[in-house]
Amino acid sequence: xxxxxxxxxxxxxxxxxxxxxxxxxxxxxxxxxxxxxxxxxxxxxxxxxxxxxxxxxxxxxxxxxxxxxxxxxxxxxxxxxxxxxxxxxxxxxxxxxxxxxxxxxxxxxxxxxxxxxxxxxxxxxxxxxxxxxxxxxxxxxxxxxxxxxxxxxxxxxxxxxxxxxxxxxxxxxxxxxxxxxxxxxxxxxxxxxxxxxxxxxxxxxxxxxxxxxxxxxxxxxxxxxxxxxxxxxxxxxxxxxxxxxxxxxxxxxxxxxxxxxxxxxxxxxxxxxxxxxxxxxxxxxxxxxxxxxxxxxxxxxxxxxxxxxxxxxxxxxxxxxxxxxxxxxxxxxxxxxxxxxxxxxxxxxxxxxxxxxxxxxxxxxxxxxxxxxxxxxxxxxxxxxxxxxxxxxxxxxxxxxxxxxxxxxxxxxxxxxxxxxxxxxxxx
Amino acid sequence: xxxxxxxxxxxxxxxxxxxxxxxxxxxxxxxxxxxxxxxxxxxxxxxxxxxxxxxxxxxxxxxxxxxxxxxxxxxxxxxxxxxxxxxxxxxxxxxxxxxxxxxxxxxxxxxxxxxxxxxxxxxxxxxxxxxxxxxxxxxxxxxxxxxxxxxxxxxxxxxxxxxxxxxxxxxxxxxxxxxxxxxxxxxxxxxxxxxxxxxxxxxxxxxxxxxxxxxxxxxxxxxxxxxxxxxxxxxxxxxxxxxxxxxxxxxxxxxxxxxxxxxxxxxxxxxxxxxxxxxxxxxxxxxxxxxxxxxxxxxxxxxxxxxxxxxxxxxxxxxxxxxxxxxxxxxxxxxxxxxxxxxxxxxxxxxxxxxxxxxxxxxxxxxxxxxxxxxxxxxxxxxxxxxxxxxxxxxxxxxxxxxxxxxxxxxxxxxxxxxxxxxxxxxx
Numbered sequence: 001x002x003x004x005x006x007x008x009x010x011x012x013x014x015x016x017x018x019x020x021x022x023x024x025x026x027x028x029x030x031x032x033x034x035x036x037x038x039x040x041x042x043x044x045x046x047x048x049x050x051x052x053x054x055x056x057x058x059x060x061x062x063x064x065x066x067x068x069x070x071x072x073x074x075x076x077x078x079x080x081x082x083x084x085x086x087x088x089x090x091x092x093x094x095x096x097x098x099x100x101x102x103x104x105x106x107x108x109x110x111x112x113x114x115x116x117x118x119x120x121x122x123x124x125x126x127x128x129x130x131x132x133x134x135x136x137x138x139x140x141x142x143x144x145x146x147x148x149x150x151x152x153x154x155x156x157x158x159x160x161x162x163x164x165x166x167x168x169x170x171x172x173x174x175x176x177x178x179x180x181x182x183x184x185x186x187x188x189x190x191x192x193x194x195x196x197x198x199x200x201x202x203x204x205x206x207x208x209x210x211x212x213x214x215x216x217x218x219x220x221x222x223x224x225x226x227x228x229x230x231x232x233x234x235x236x237x238x239x240x241x242x243x244x245x246x247x248x249x250x251x252x253x254x255x256x257x258x259x260x261x262x263x264x265x266x267x268x269x270x271x272x273x274x275x276x277x278x279x280x281x282x283x284x285x286x287x288x289x290x291x292x293x294x295x296x297x298x299x300x301x302x303x304x305x306x307x308x309x310x311x312x313x314x315x316x317x318x319x320x321x322x323x324x325x326x327x328x329x330x331x332x333x334x335x336x337x338x339x340x341x342x343x344x345x346x347x348x349x350x351x352x353x354x355x356x357x358x359x360x361x362x363x364x365x366x367x368x369x370x371x372x373x374x375x376x377x378x379x380x381x382x383x384x385x386x387x388x389x390x391x392x393x394x395x396x397x398x399x400x401x402x403x404x405x406x407x408x409x410x411x412x413x414x415x416x417x418x419x420x421x422x423x424x425x426x427x428x
Numbered sequence: 429x430x431x432x433x434x435x436x437x438x439x440x441x442x443x444x445x446x447x448x449x450x451x452x453x454x455x456x457x458x459x460x461x462x463x464x465x466x467x468x469x470x471x472x473x474x475x476x477x478x479x480x481x482x483x484x485x486x487x488x489x490x491x492x493x494x495x496x497x498x499x500x501x502x503x504x505x506x507x508x509x510x511x512x513x514x515x516x517x518x519x520x521x522x523x524x525x526x527x528x529x530x531x532x533x534x535x536x537x538x539x540x541x542x543x544x545x546x547x548x549x550x551x552x553x554x555x556x557x558x559x560x561x562x563x564x565x566x567x568x569x570x571x572x573x574x575x576x577x578x579x580x581x582x583x584x585x586x587x588x589x590x591x592x593x594x595x596x597x598x599x600x601x602x603x604x605x606x607x608x609x610x611x612x613x614x615x616x617x618x619x620x621x622x623x624x625x626x627x628x629x630x631x632x633x634x635x636x637x638x639x640x641x642x643x644x645x646x647x648x649x650x651x652x653x654x655x656x657x658x659x660x661x662x663x664x665x666x667x668x669x670x671x672x673x674x675x676x677x678x679x680x681x682x683x684x685x686x687x688x689x690x691x692x693x694x695x696x697x698x699x700x701x702x703x704x705x706x707x708x709x710x711x712x713x714x715x716x717x718x719x720x721x722x723x724x725x726x727x728x729x730x731x732x733x734x735x736x737x738x739x740x741x742x743x744x745x746x747x748x749x750x751x752x753x754x755x756x757x758x759x760x761x762x763x764x765x766x767x768x769x770x771x772x773x774x775x776x777x778x779x780x781x782x783x784x785x786x787x788x789x790x791x792x793x794x795x796x797x798x799x800x801x802x803x804x805x806x807x808x809x810x811x812x813x814x815x816x817x818x819x820x821x822x823x824x825x826x827x828x829x830x831x832x833x834x835x836x837x838x839x840x841x842x843x844x845x846x847x848x849x850x851x852x853x854x855x856x
Contacts, residue, residue, distance in 0.1 A: 092822040096781055099774040099825075139830055303828070305775050307735045337829025346527040347733050353524055394520040397527075400731070401765030402567055403831045 014038025023321030045411035077146025082325035153187030442466025451749030473839035505574025510753035581615030
C-alpha cells in the first residue's frame with residue numbers, strides 16, 4: 001500500500017455503497033454497506049482502505065493528516081448526472097411571470113424560455129461563461145456534489161456550442177469539481193432555423209459533431225426528443241451519427257408528452273433516458289430489456305408546478321437502476337442541490353432515503369461510465385467524499401432546504417468547508 | 429440622531445418594505461419600496477436612516493463601522509410566524525417508513541407521530557432541549573430568519589409544557605435569534621388522557637394556563653382544532669380562557685379537513701388562523717370580515733406528499749394580509765428555511781416573489797404584534813437584516829435548495845456569516 005496521506009476518522013456512519021460493483025435496482029438498506037464508527041485511509045487522490053476506526057487508526061503513520069468527522073456521516077460525493085450549468089443571465093423575470101400566472105408555453109411564445117438563455121449565452125464570451133458558472137460550482141460543492149454531467153445546448157450554432165464546451169472543459173481543468181461534458185446541440189431549434197428544421201439537423205450532424213469530437217470536447221451526445229422539439233426520426237439520426245463518432249448517448253425522453261423517447265432510447269441502447277414523466281409501462285419494459293438507466297429529474301417537475309412525477313416505484317419494481325439528478329438549469333429546474341432532490345424523491349416519488357442515495361451516487365456514476373472510479377467509497381476509487389453535518393444519513397432527505405455538507409473533498413483535496421463559517425457576536 | 433455605529437452600503441437592492449405601516453394584502457412590487465444602490469445607517473440595535481449610498485455615506489463619521497454588501501441585496505430578516513423548534517430526537521425513522529409507503533395515520537396508530545416526539549421530549553431535561561434546539565437556531569440564521577414564533581406542545585403535562593417554554597425563554601435570552609413564545613398545550617391529547625378528553629381540557633385551562641401566564645412564559649396561545657384532535661367546542665373553551673388571561677390567540681385551522689377552525693378564528697377574532705388547506709370561500713370571507721391573518725405553511729403540504737396547498741390567490745384576492753411560515757417541526761415539516769417557503773409559495777401557490785417576501789417579513793411581524801419593531805427596514809425599527817448572496821431579490825424564491833444568506837444581523841449584531849467559509853486547496 002502506498003504511504004497514507006490522509007485519514008478520515010470518527011464517522012458515525014461511513015456510507016460506502018460498496019458491495020455489488022454495478023448499478024442497483026432499488027437498493028435495499030444493506031446495500032449502502034454502512035460502517036458504523038467508520039474511517040477511511042487515502043493516498044493522494046485515491047482511497048486505500050475503508051474500515052472501522054480501530055482498523056484504520058492502526059495504519060496511520062507520521063505525516064498522515066487526520067480529519068476528525070466529529071461523529072458525523074461520511075458519504076461519497078453526489079454524482080449529478082444531468083445538469084445545464086453553463087449559461088449567461090438568469091430567468092428570474094420569467095419565474096416571476098409564471099408565478100403571476102403565465103404558462104411556460106406563453107412565455108416561450110413571447111421569446112422567453114430556452115431561447116432567452118440562448119440569446120444571452122451567444123452574447124457572452126467564453127471567459128464570461130466560466131466566471132458566471134463558478135457561482136453554481138460553489139453551490140454544487142456546498143451541496144455535497146463532486147461530479148456533474150454538464151451539457152451544452154444554449155449556443156445552437158457551431159461556434160457557440162464549441163464555446164460552451166470549452167468553458168466546461170476549463171471549469172473541469174480548474175479541478176475543484178469534476179465535469180463530464182455532453183454535447184446537446186439538439187436542445188432546441190435556434191430562432192434562425194425555425195423554418196428550416198432539416199438544415200439544422202444537418203448542421204448538428206455534419207458540422208457540430210465532427211468539430212466537437214475532433215477537439216475532444218464531449219463524452220456524450222444528448223437530444224431533446226419531444227413532440228414540438230426534435231422528433232423521434234430527427235433524434236435517431238443525430239444520436240446514430242454521434243455513436244458512429246464514438247460518443248456515448250443520452251436522451252431527454254417523454255418529459256412533456258409520451259413522444260417515443262424512451263422507446264428510441266431502448267432501440268439505440270443509450271446509456272440513459274432522462275425525465276420520463278410520461279413514459280408508460282411499455283416504455284419502462286423496453287428500457288429494462290435494453291439495459292438503459294432512467295435519470296429522474298424531480299426538481300423540474302416541482303419547479304414547473306406540476307405534480308406528474310416519473311413513476312420511480314414502477315421503474316424500481318421493473319429492476320431498473322434508477323439515477324436521480326438535479327437538471328440544474330435557469331428555466332425549469334433552478335436548483336443545484338442533490339439533497340433537495342433526495343427530499344423530492346422521498347416525499348413525492350416514495351423512494352426510501354437508501355434508494356435515493358444509491359441513485360444519486362453509484363448508479364449515477366455508472367450512467368456516466370465512471371462506475372469503476374466514482375460513486376462509492378472503496379479501495380482504488382477516487383477520494384471524492386463529503387462529511388455531512390448530521391449523524392444519520394437519512395437526515396439528508398428528511399430535513400430539506402438546508403445545506404448539510406460540512407466539508408467536500410474532491411480527489412482527496414478539500415474543495416469546500418463550512419467549519420468556522422458561523423461567527424457570532426453573541427458568544428453562543 | 430444618535431451617533432451612527434454601523435453603516436451598510438453598496439446594496440444592489442435595499443428591500444425596505446417601508447410604506448404603508450400595516451400588513452398588506454397581496455403586495456404589489458412597488459410596496460417592497462426597493463432602494464437601488466441602497467444603504468442604511470444604524471445606531472446600536474436600531475435603524476436610524478435608509479437611503480441611497482450617496483445619502484448615507486455623507487453621514488458616516490469616525491468610529492462608525494462600515495459593512496460593504498458588495499452589490500448584493502439586503503432585506504429585513506425573515507419573521508417565521510409558526511414553528512415548533514424545541515423537541516428531542518428526530519423522526520427520520522418515520523420519514524423513512526412514509527417514503528416506503530406507510531401513511532401518517534398508520535404511523536400514528538403505531539405510536540408514532542406527535543406522540544413519539546412527546547415521549548422523547550418528556551424524557552429530556554430543559555438543558556437538553558436547549559442544546560438540541562441550538563442546531564435548528566443555526567439553520568434559521570443561515571436561512572436569513574431573525575425571529576421565530578416558537579410553540580410548546582410536545583410536553584402535554586404541566587411540568588413538561590413549562591419546561592419547553594422555559595427552554596424557549598432561555599434560547600431567546602441567548603440573543604442570537606428572537607423567539608416569540610406560544611403556549612400549545614392543546615397540540616394533542618397525551619396518551620394518558622386519551623379516554624379522558626374533558627379532563628385534559630380542564631388541565632390545560634385550569635392548571636397549565638395559570639402557570640404559563642403567571643410565570644410570563646408565553647405571549648400567545650394556540651390550539652390544534654381538527655376533527656380527531658380538539659373539537660371546535662374544546663378549542664373555543666381553551667382560547668377563551670387564554671384570552672381572559674391576556675394571551676394573544678392563534679389557531680391550527682382546517683389543516684386536514686374543513687373542521688370549522690377558520691370560522692372559530694373569525695368568531696374569536698384571533699390574530700391568526702394557520703394552515704387553512706381545506707378552508708372554503710365562506711371561511712375566507714369570515715377571516716376577512718374579522719381581520720384575522722392567514723398563516724400559510726406550504727412546507728408541510730410538500731413534506732406530507734400532498735398537493736392540496738391553501739388557496740393563497742383567493743385569500744389575497746379577498747384582501748387578506750397573508751403570512752408565510754415554515755411550520756418547522758420533526759414530523760410534517762422538517763424545514764427551517766424561509767427561502768424554501770418562498771419557492772413553494774411561488775411554484776405551488778402562484779404567489780409572486782414580491783407577495784411572498786411581504787408575507788414572510790412585514791405581514792408576519794404584524795401577526796406577532798411586532799409590526800412596529802420588526803419586519804421592515806425603516807428608521808426606529810430594530811436592525812434585523814440579511815445580506816443575501818445575489819443581486820436580485822427574486823433569486824431568493826427562484827433558485828431553491830440553496831442557502832442564500834451571506835450575513836445575518838439581529839439587533840445590529842452579526843449572528844451568522846458565511847464570509848470566508850469556502851476554503852479550497854484548488855486556488856480557484
